Amino acid sequence: MGMITVEHLSKRYGGRTVVDDVSFTCPPGTVTGFLGPNGAGKSTTMRMICGLTPPSSGTATVCGGDYRRLPNPGREVGLLLDAGAQHPGRTGREALLLSALAMGVPRRRVDECLDRVGLSPAAARRRVRGYSLGMRQRLGLAQALLGDPRVLILDEPANGLDPEGILWMRGLLRDFADQGGTVLLSSHLLREVEAVADRLVVIGGGRVVAQGSRDELLADSGALVRARDPQALRAALDRAGLPVRATTDGGLLVGAEPGAVGQAAADAGVALVELRPAESAGLEQMFLTLTAGGDVRKDGK
C-alpha cells in the first residue's frame, strides 16, 4: 500500500509522448528518489500526481485518493514543484502567510517553518525578488512543510543549494521519513539522491527504466574491474562469456558478480589492479546512456 500510487500514467501533447505508462508506489516511511535526465518526464509526472496537469491516461492517488478530492490538500501533501514560482514582489514571509491562511494553520507555524529551513527573520522580511535560488528552495520547502503533511513531493529541491544545504536537506527528509512520512523527490543527479533515498525510480524518455530498492539496484549492477592490460582483461571476460556493459576511465563495467569476474581473470592469468562491486557506477552508466538519448531498459524487482 502506497501513500503515493501511480498507475499507468501517460501524458501526450499532440503526437509527442512525454510520460509513457509510468507506474510506481511510495510506501510510508520511505524516501523515493525519482531520477532521470532533464526532460525525462519527472516534473510532468509530479504535476499529474497533484492534479495540476490532467493525465492523458492512467491514475495517480495520494493518501488513498485523487489529489483533487482531498478536502484540504495542503494539510496532507507538501509540494515543492517550482522554487521560482513565487511572486517577486511579495516577502518570503508573506508568501507563507497566504498559504497558512488558505490551509487554516496558525501564524506561528509560519515562523516555525521559516526557522526549520534556516531562513532568518530578516531574510523572510525581504521580497522574493532578491532571493538566491538556494533561498527560494528553502522558502519552497518551508511552504511544503507548513501544513504538517504526511507526504512530501519535491521537484529538484537540491537545485541551487550549496553542499552544506544539500546535506541539511537530506537530514530533514530522512527525519521526515523516519517519523512515518512519505517522500518523493526528483533529481537529475544520482549522487544527490542515492545517499538519502530508500527506493529509486529511474525514468528516461518518459518511461520507467528501472525501479526498486536502492540496495537492490546498486547490488545487481555488476562489478567494476581494472587491469594493467585492459585488452587481455577484455579478452578474458569475453572468453568467460561475461557481458561487458561499458568502459569507464580505464576500467570495465561488467554485468556479473565480482567473484565471477575475478575467477575469469585468474583463469586467464590477468593481473587485476582493482575489482569491486560497481554500486552506483552501474546506475550512473545507465544514466549517462539515458542522457545521451540511448534506449536502455532494466527490469526492476
Added chain:
Amino acid sequence: MTVDSTVPPRATARTSAGRSSGTAPSDHGRPSLLRLTVVELRKLTDTRSGFWLLVVIALLSAGIVTVFVLSVPDGDQRFDNLFAAAQIPVGLLLPVLGILLVTSEFSQRTLSTTFALVPRRHRVVLAKLAAGVLAALAAVVVCLATTTVGTLLATGDGATPGAWSTSAAAILGSAVFLVVNMLMGIAFGLMLHSTPLAIVLSLVLPVAWSVLGELVTRLRSAAEWLDIGTTTAVLVEPPAAGDLTAGQWARLAVSVAVWVGVPLVAGLVRTARREVS
C-alpha cells in the same frame, strides 16, 4: 521474529502530530469560501504593485475632485456632481485591479500553489469574485470620503443651494457601477490569462462596439442594449444618478451578461481545464 512486511519498521514511529501514517481519510476540513476570500483580499494589497495601484486609485479620486473644485463654476460644485467625478478614475482603474488579481497569478506562476492548495478551481474564482466585490464596495467608501472633503472645501461658505443633495440611489448606483467594472476586469483576466491583453481588450472592445453602434444604423438598437459604457453611465451621472427606469435596468442587465457573464463563463471553462505550470 514477526515483522509485517508491508509496513517498513520506520513507519510505526511517527509521533510528532499523533497522526497515523495510514491512508485513512483526512480529518482536515475544506477551507471555507470566507477564508479564501480573505486570502484573495490580502493578495490585492500585499505586493508592491498592488499596493501602489490602490494608492494611485485613491489619489486620482482625490485629484479629480480637487480639479473639479478649482475649475468648475461655484454653483455646480455640489456633492452629487463631485461624487460622479470622483468615480471616473476609480471606474477606469478597478478593472485593472481585477485583471491583475487573476493574471498576475499566471505571469508570476503562483497559480500552481493556489490550485495545489485549492484543487477545486472554481472556488478560487469565487473567492476572487467575492474579494473583487468587497474591494469595489471599499472603493465606493473612498469616493464618498473624497467627495465629502471636496464638498466641504468647495461649499464651506454655505452659499451653494442644495450643496449636499444626494440620494440612496446615487450611492447604490455607484456600488453597482464599481462592482460591475471590477467583475468585468476579473472576467477578462480569467478569459485571457494575460495582463496586457486583458487590459487592452477590456478597454478597447466596449469602445469599439460603442463606435460601431454609432456608425452602423442597423446596429444602433442592439448597441443600446449592449454598450456597457452607456448602460452603466446612468448609474453615476447626475442629477438622477442611480435612478434607473425598468428599461434601463434591463439594458444594464443584458450588457453585464454580455461583458461580464460571457467572459466569466469562458474563463471558468478555460481555467478549469488548463494545465497550470
